[in-house]
Amino acid sequence: MxxxxxxxxxxxxxxxxxxxxxxxxxxxxxxxxxxxxxxxxxxxxxxxxxxxxxxxLERLLSGGEYATPALAAPEGSGVAEKLSAVARAGLRRLDEDRDLSRLLFRGLESFPALLQRFGDEEISRVHRATTAMLTELAGERADDVDWAAVALVLQGATAHYWLLSDLFGEHPTGIDEGRFVDALVAMATALIAGTATARDESPSGP
Incomplete structure (x- = not known):
């Protein structure tokens, strides 16, 4: 109890x-x-x-299963499997901290120190880890793409999808989580495939 x-x-x-x-x-x-x-x-x-x-806020930042994107997928997973696991882990993390995620838009701006800490220790941390993962997946030609910006797009799309789904009970477009994740993975995988070297693993479906 x-x-x-x-x-x-x-x-x-x-x-x-x-x-x-x-x-x-x-x-x-x-x-x-x-x-x-x-x-x-x-x-x-x-x-x-x-x-x-x-x-x-302390409880959120000190706990949770989703430590970093790199830990979201089993070892040996393919590119698409890794991306899918990361996207789903991000959505579960937002579920886990639903109350604080909602509060970000309902008064947390009144506490700038707490807001800054959430930005640094949660949002920026996940962004850095996602950027590192994408850069590694891109291989030797990683410099061809601004992976930090791509990570931000993926992170923002995931957060926006979750927020609207939480607000309406389900996403107002009718696109369920599976379709959203599949589309996100398809776009990211295609981008990685376009920058990967010939020896890199070919992306496979989730």
Missing amino acids: ASTRDRLLSEGMRLFGEQGYAATSVAQIEAAAGLSAGSGSLYKHFRSKEELLTAG
Whole structure:
């Protein structure tokens, strides 16, 4: 059974994501965690609502299965399999930090230090790892393409797909996750195939 602190943390982050930080009261968090609303029980575990938010960010940055894109695919996977695994792992990571992902657009700008930290330790970290993976897959002719920009396009497309799917319940275009990932992989694989050397592995379907 989750501890009182963990319940407060989970429910607080959920409410921040759903309602926004400013619109969420301490009493609401206490009630959602199964405590008496307005009792001040939250302050036995967190000095303030902001400290709870900081703890939620710490939990995200210190945990999660999706450490880096390079670890998303089994060893020996082909190019397309690696790209597919990375795309799906990125979507699962967004699922994992759904509350904070929502909060990015609902009040986290009020905390510039936290926002900067999320940018540095999550978004930029994943971007650097994705860039490194694409560069390695491109082989000896990696300099022919701006892989950092390509990584940004892939990362942005994945985040945008997830955000709209989360907002509407499913993507408003009707394109499901499988079709989205297949299209993303096909485009990236074609680009890599165009820059790969003859000795490099030929891309295969996911």
